[in-house]
Amino acid sequence: MRSRSSLLTFTLILGAALLIGALNLAVPPGAAMHAPDYIVSLAGKYTCYAILALALDLVWGFAGILSLGHAAFFALGGYAIGMYLMRQIGARGVYGSAVLPDFMVFLNWKELPWYWHGFDMFWFAALMALAVPALLASLFGYFAFRSRVTGVYLSIMTQALTYALMLAMFRNDMGFGGNNGLTDFKDILGFPLAAASTRVALLLASALALGLCVLLARFVVASRFGKVLVAVRDAESRTRFLGYRPESYKLTVFVLSAAMAGLGGALYVPQVGIINPSEFSPANSIEAAIWVAVGGRGTLSGAILGAVLVNLGKTVLTGALPDAWLFVLGGLFIAVTLFLPGGIAGTWFIRKPRGARAPAAGVREAAP
Amino acid sequence: MNSLLYIDGVTVSFDGFRALDGLSLVLAPGEMRAVIGPNGAGKTTMMDVITGKTRPDAGRVVFGADTDLTALDEPAIASLGIGRKFQKPSVFEHHTVADNLLLSLAGQRAPRRTLFARESAAERLRIEAILGTIRLTPYRDLLAGSLSHGQKQWLEIGMLLAQDPELLLLDEPVAGMTDAETAQTAELLREIRGTRSVVVVEHDMAFVRALDVKITVLHEGSVLAEGSIDHVSADPRVIEVYLGR
Numbered sequence: 001m002r003s004r005s006s007l008l009t010f011t012l013i014l015g016a017a018l019l020i021g022a023l024n025l026a027v028p029p030g031a032a033m034h035a036p037d038y039i040v041s042l043a044g045k046y047t048c049y050a051i052l053a054l055a056l057d058l059v060w061g062f063a064g065i066l067s068l069g070h071a072a073f074f075a076l077g078g079y080a081i082g083m084y085l086m087r088q089i090g091a092r093g094v095y096g097s098a099v100l101p102d103f104m105v106f107l108n109w110k111e112l113p114w115y116w117h118g119f120d121m122f123w124f125a126a127l128m129a130l131a132v133p134a135l136l137a138s139l140f141g142y143f144a145f146r147s148r149v150t151g152v153y154l155s156i157m158t159q160a161l162t163y164a165l166m167l168a169m170f171r172n173d174m175g176f177g178g179n180n181g182l183t184d185f186k187d188i189l190g191f192p193l194a195a196a197s198t199r200v201a202l203l204l205a206s207a208l209a210l211g212l213c214v215l216l217a218r219f220v221v222a223s224r225f226g227k228v229l230v231a232v233r234d235a236e237s238r239t240r241f242l243g244y245r246p247e248s249y250k251l252t253v254f255v256l257s258a259a260m261a262g263l264g265g266a267l268y269v270p271q272v273g274i275i276n277p278s279e280f281s282p283a284n285s286i287e288a289a290i291w292v293a294v295g296g297r298g299t300l301s302g303a304i305l306g307a308v309l310v311n312l313g314k315t316v317l318t319g320a321l322p323d324a325w326l327f328v329l330g331g332l333f334i335a336v337t338l339f340l341p342g343g344i345a346g347t348w349f350i351r352k353p354r355g356a357r358a359p360a361a362g363v364r365e366a367a368p
Numbered sequence: 369m370n371s372l373l374y375i376d377g378v379t380v381s382f383d384g385f386r387a388l389d390g391l392s393l394v395l396a397p398g399e400m401r402a403v404i405g406p407n408g409a410g411k412t413t414m415m416d417v418i419t420g421k422t423r424p425d426a427g428r429v430v431f432g433a434d435t436d437l438t439a440l441d442e443p444a445i446a447s448l449g450i451g452r453k454f455q456k457p458s459v460f461e462h463h464t465v466a467d468n469l470l471l472s473l474a475g476q477r478a479p480r481r482t483l484f485a486r487e488s489a490a491e492r493l494r495i496e497a498i499l500g501t502i503r504l505t506p507y508r509d510l511l512a513g514s515l516s517h518g519q520k521q522w523l524e525i526g527m528l529l530a531q532d533p534e535l536l537l538l539d540e541p542v543a544g545m546t547d548a549e550t551a552q553t554a555e556l557l558r559e560i561r562g563t564r565s566v567v568v569v570e571h572d573m574a575f576v577r578a579l580d581v582k583i584t585v586l587h588e589g590s591v592l593a594e595g596s597i598d599h600v601s602a603d604p605r606v607i608e609v610y611l612g613r
């Protein structure tokens with residue numbers, strides 16, 4: 001029954017993306033039903049945020065690891081694809097160098113740094129968008145989980161991780177465009193990024209990715225592995241005395257989640273057209289945690305719902321009352337924590353499991 | 369002598385306080401042993417040392433023929449076949465009773481195995497059998513968190529049985545139970561007895577008497593007396609430090 005609801009989520013996500021795409025491309029501009037271009041890119045952005053929320057929910061909602069640095073994995077995936085998009089610009093850049101991106105010419109660099117090699121190939125960049133976050137997560141997780149760092153201490157460490165990455169990426173000599181990041185992208189796989197059809201294709205790709213991530217996440221949490229994760233979340237030392245190694249469970253799900261976040265970032269960057277170090281800002285990761293809290297951690301559809309709803313609110317409010325947004329966001333977090341600890345999905349959509357109420361009198365008497 | 373567990377001169381100090389002071393204890397295969405003693409006698413510390421939670425400063429803990437437990441960590445010791453029940457019931461509250469047992473069943477523990485594991489017919493039968501033993505069959509699909517205190521204690525004993533350990537360590541299994549529940553627990557343990565070795569740490573003398581097994585009295589981190597209930601209750605030193613108060 002749970003897997004059927006994941007299929008429903010999958011269908012809804014893809015259906016919504018197809019609908020928006022069709023209303024954008026097939027309905028002429030000016031018609032009442034036409035979906036303007038900004039709706040397409042907005043929907044694309046929300047979809048990528050939802051992938052990040054889903055990734056965070058996997059570690060926070062199911063394994064109890066509150067990562068406040070998950071936007072770092074998102075940004076790393078974004079940088080990997082950004083590097084590919086930079087290489088695609090080729091000689092069309094302002095300085096006309098066929099090999100070097102503009103910012104390197106500007107910095108008087110003579111040749112491409114070694115770590116930029118290979119990023120002219122899409123498959124390599126796509127692989128790196130998953131592999132680099134996964135690698136960082138495995139290094140970080142290996143040491144953190146093995147040392148039994150948990151709770152708020154782990155959260156603080158993840159904040160430090162994303163902050164350190166932000167400071168590093170701000171530096172010009174890191175070779176990632178410094179303060180300005182990577183931008184001025186022209187095309188992806190030969191298709192111009194400015195074209196409406198490319199944008200719709202990117203939205204559909206993001207929706208497909210999100211849908212597949214939901215199915216993957218459902219498989220993981222419904223498996224015995226997923227049950228161990230919840231057990232680790234609720235009573236870590238008990239699992240140890242049953243013979244499980246909580247650290248390897250946490251590491252596995254943390255790495256999977258980081259790769260998923262990287263995928264979200266990789267789809268995000270071509271749609272917004274820029275990636276810069278501010279994406280590593282600790283506030284971004286905290287915001288992602290708020291999406292999950294609002295939607296309902298520990299429920300997969302809740303994470304997606306939270307990401308979309310909060311960002312919808314952000315889009316509307318930052319347009320209408322720009323100064324109020326942060327207050328609303330903070331207030332929302334407090335309100336959800338106090339009045340809706342299960343989030344929207346956890347409170348209203350997910351049926352209460354049996355046992356949330358006391359056993360029926362007859363059952364009690366049946367026991368000796 | 370053929371022993372399943374051989375604790376040899378184990379000493380544990382916390383900031384100068386000797387929780388265990390040259391403790392030695394031998395448990396035969398299939399034996400049930402009750403360990404009693406006043407608060408601070410080192411009963412729980414002894415369990416911590418056996419299960420790898422605490423490393424002793426001196427001494428050895430030998431399991432089976434020649435496995436030194438002091439060199440292993442908790443999951444490794446659990447995998448050897450040593451199960452532990454905590455003083456405070458510790459079950460997975462957000463899982464059903466059946467899932468609590470499923471996760472405890474002996475089997476593969478590595479993530480790459482559990483990711484693709486499916487509940488086999490044999491596992492289902494085993495869970496049903498344990499549910500019967502711990503009298504929780506009507507509750508199999510309820511969340512463990514909704515059970516009463518006594519039922520959680522039984523569930524945790526069931527989780528230990530599911531692990532199919534050679535040695536069970538029970539830390540105050542009847543703490544907080546009603547008299548009726550205590551009597552049922554004693555009966556449950558008598559059923560288990562003989563199939564595997566059990567060490568029960570308990571304060572409840574009526575319960576210990578009901579178990580009718582050899583008793584070890586701990587005091588200040590070492591063994592004060594050992595023998596049948598009548599033997600130790602007649603020991604003047606035991607009366608002095610424990611029973612008399």
